[in-house]
Amino acid sequence: MAATRPIRLFRNISAKIAAIPMILTAMVVFVGGTAWTVTYSFTSSKLLPKAKFVGLDQYERLWNTPRWLVSLENLLIYGICMMVLSLVLGFVLAALLDQKIRFENTFRTILLYPFALSFIVTGLVWQWLLNPDFGIQSVIHRMGWTSFNFDPLYNADIVIFGVLIAGLWQGTGLVMCLMLAGLRGIDQDIWKAARVDGIPSWKTYIFIVIPMMRPVFITTLVIIASGIVRLYDLIVAQTGGGPGIASDVPAKYVYDYMFQGQNLGQGFAASTMMLLAVLVVVIPWAYLEFGGKKHV
Amino acid sequence: MSDTALLSSAPPVSGDAMTGPRGPKPRRRFSRRNIFIYGTLIVVALYYLLPLYVMIVTSLKGMPEIRLGNIFAPPVEITFEPWVKAWAEACTGLNCDGLSRGFWNSVRITVPSVLASIAIASVNGYALANWRFKGADAFFTILIFGAFIPYQVMLYPIVILLREMGLYGSLTGLIMVHSIFGMPILTLLFRNYFTSLPEELFKAARVDGAGFWQIYFQIMLPMSLPIFVVAMILQVTGIWNDFLFGVVYTKPDLYPMTVQLNNIVNSVQGVKEYNVNMAATLLTGLVPLVIYFVSGKLFVRGIAAGAVKG
Numbered sequence: 180m181a182a183t184r185p186i187r188l189f190r191n192i193s194a195k196i197a198a199i200p201m202i203l204t205a206m207v208v209f210v211g212g213t214a215w216t217v218t219y220s221f222t223s224s225k226l227l228p229k230a231k232f233v234g235l236d237q238y239e240r241l242w243n244t245p246r247w248l249v250s251l252e253n254l255l256i257y258g259i260c261m262m263v264l265s266l267v268l269g270f271v272l273a274a275l276l277d278q279k280i281r282f283e284n285t286f287r288t289i290l291l292y293p294f295a296l297s298f299i300v301t302g303l304v305w306q307w308l309l310n311p312d313f314g315i316q317s318v319i320h321r322m323g324w325t326s327f328n329f330d331p332l333y334n335a336d337i338v339i340f341g342v343l344i345a346g347l348w349q350g351t352g353l354v355m356c357l358m359l360a361g362l363r364g365i366d367q368d369i370w371k372a373a374r375v376d377g378i379p380s381w382k383t384y385i386f387i388v389i390p391m392m393r394p395v396f397i398t399t400l401v402i403i404a405s406g407i408v409r410l411y412d413l414i415v416a417q418t419g420g421g422p423g424i425a426s427d428v429p430a431k432y433v434y435d436y437m438f439q440g441q442n443l444g445q446g447f448a449a450s451t452m453m454l455l456a457v458l459v460v461v462i463p464w465a466y467l468e469f470g471g472k473k474h475v
Numbered sequence: 476m477s478d479t480a481l482l483s484s485a486p487p488v489s490g491d492a493m494t495g496p497r498g499p500k501p502r503r504r505f506s507r508r509n510i511f512i513y514g515t516l517i518v519v520a521l522y523y524l525l526p527l528y529v530m531i532v533t534s535l536k537g538m539p540e541i542r543l544g545n546i547f548a549p550p551v552e553i554t555f556e557p558w559v560k561a562w563a564e565a566c567t568g569l570n571c572d573g574l575s576r577g578f579w580n581s582v583r584i585t586v587p588s589v590l591a592s593i594a595i596a597s598v599n600g601y602a603l604a605n606w607r608f609k610g611a612d613a614f615f616t617i618l619i620f621g622a623f624i625p626y627q628v629m630l631y632p633i634v635i636l637l638r639e640m641g642l643y644g645s646l647t648g649l650i651m652v653h654s655i656f657g658m659p660i661l662t663l664l665f666r667n668y669f670t671s672l673p674e675e676l677f678k679a680a681r682v683d684g685a686g687f688w689q690i691y692f693q694i695m696l697p698m699s700l701p702i703f704v705v706a707m708i709l710q711v712t713g714i715w716n717d718f719l720f721g722v723v724y725t726k727p728d729l730y731p732m733t734v735q736l737n738n739i740v741n742s743v744q745g746v747k748e749y750n751v752n753m754a755a756t757l758l759t760g761l762v763p764l765v766i767y768f769v770s771g772k773l774f775v776r777g778i779a780a781g782a783v784k785g
Contacts, residue, residue, distance in 0.1 A: 193687030194606030197598045198614065201662060204655050205614045209621030212632035219631075228631070272519065275512050288771070289520045292527070295767035295774070297716030299733045300760040303740050304526040307533065307753060308546070318545050348526065356778055408625050412718040416737050433627040438723065443631065450627040461623045 220447035228443055237448035250427035253339045258407040260343050269354025277362045291352035302416025305345035332418055335425035342417055354399055361395030404460050429453050534754035541749050561755035567738040574755050577735030581715060584731055588650045589710040592657035600665025601691055605677050622659035630723055649724045653714050661706055668702040708770050709777040712763040732759050
């Protein structure tokens with residue numbers, strides 16, 4: 180047995196060499212990097228990482244920092260609104276586009292183009308549109324409705340909804356596209372059968388088509404959710420986390436503590452919490468998708 | 476489409492939709508249903524186009540006109556000065572050579588990153604599809620799950636790795652980071668594509684004595700141009716639009732365009748020149764927008780590829 184080993188190792192050697200970057204990325208960066216960050220989140224690292232373990236101190240401090248709680252609350256509000264609204268809007272738009280309409284390609288192109296733009300560009304455009312002195316508010320003031328008040332970017336209570344408008348503008352096209360692909364994947368005979376039975380089309384959508392599209396919905400949800408957790412660029416460009424810390428999000432909290440606050444331990448603890456949140460979403464999904472059957 | 480309301484309840488225009496008894500029951504063109512569908516879509520489309528329109532209009536106005544006028548109004552006097560200023564004169568910190576610096580940095584980052592990540596991922600996907608070896612699938616699964624880990628978790632370990640290699644703050648370092656984070660999705664894309672090719676092709680080549688690289692270069696590569704284009708679109712837009720890696724892994728004079736744009740627009744000192752800001756924003760968005768409008772269906776395919784499950 181021992182004598183055959185070297186031969187087995189060298190069999191298929193080119194493929195193994197070709198896979199080295201993947202193996203290194205998977206093991207060193209993804210597994211190794213994650214393990215490193217999690218480990219060092221239990222240390223008192225400040226400017227440089229130090230292996231001085233302090234137990235759960237960083238987490239205790241994290242959960243006692245108002246800024247973290249604000250950023251978590253923001254992410255929660257943004258996340259729930261984004262998920263619900265982009266799914267509903269994306270599905271409705273896809274259903275409208277699926278009615279064998281003319282100019283389908285034109286509409287689809289228009290609805291999807293913001294997705295090609297970066298969050299920085301998105302954030303800056305909406306910062307300009309929502310500018311209270313020159314933007315939408317001022318236009319409406321000039322039309323005579325002077326009591327109209329719409330300056331979400333300068334109002335700490337609703338600033339996250341200002342970001343949400345921009346996020347929806349950028350991301351709904353993607354959901355629409357995924358949903359449209361899902362709708363096209365549904366057997367046309369189902370529609371015929373429903374029509375023969377005299378079921379109105381909205382009922383067909385809700386009780387037949389949507390349940391059939393469950394896998395598409397789940398995949399879309401996972402994509403939206405993993406985008407939400409990463410929410411960073413948009414905030415930096417549109418509000419800079421302001422006014423004050425009112426639109427802070429976890430990703431920005433991590434960045435600021437790691438690279439500006441010189442408080443690495445806090446950054447590691449916060450990013451570990453982000454990882455935990457993602458695992459809570461991804462593990463049940465992976466279980467649903469791949470659990471039981473072996474995936475190819 | 477604006478006159479549809481007038482005809483809402485009118486019978487179909489005679490001889491217009493009637494092409495004979497074939498096909499489904501002919502629909503009335505201006506039924507209430509159609510008005511609802513087209514009306515909604517047009518309103519939504521206008522909402523989606525509005526920011527692009529405002530960007531263009533604002534970037535062509537002079538500052539006095541912006542201060543006095545309405546952001547939706549078309550420019551009274553078209554000026555290209557904001558564009559020139561955004562490209563060549565806008566300041567970030569002490570540098571006043573405009574966005575052009577960021578543009579060229581982004582080009583120098585994007586081109587090698589796209590080539591490297593596609594080269595690595597395509598060979599990798601090919602190995603996974605046709606030359607499976609023990610353990611390959613385990614690594615692949617880890618790679619795919621790695622795509623879900625928030626970047627923030629891996630930011631600092633990569634700083635350490637790059638510092639150890641002496642690449643921290645250099646373009647090479649950033650190019651490596653882009654290749655690493657492009658790997659999960661691209662490998663998945665290529666693996667699925669190569670798996671879908673007929674296996675007989677591969678077997679025939681094997682029987683004829685072709686090896687790993689020979690099959691890759693002479694058979695697989697020529698057959699998979701479309702998927703390479705899809706991967707390219709995906710990567711060019713993704714890397715061009717990146718902000719986080721650019722700001723973390725490079726130095727100020729190597730900042731990519733997105734980072735520089737943000738610094739120009741959100742700088743606190745000086746008078747805000749909204750027209751220059753919008754011109755700069757448009758300039759940064761131009762590359763992905765052109766790619767998007769030119770590539771059309773392939774772009775959608777790239778997105779759909781991002782959505783396929785592993």
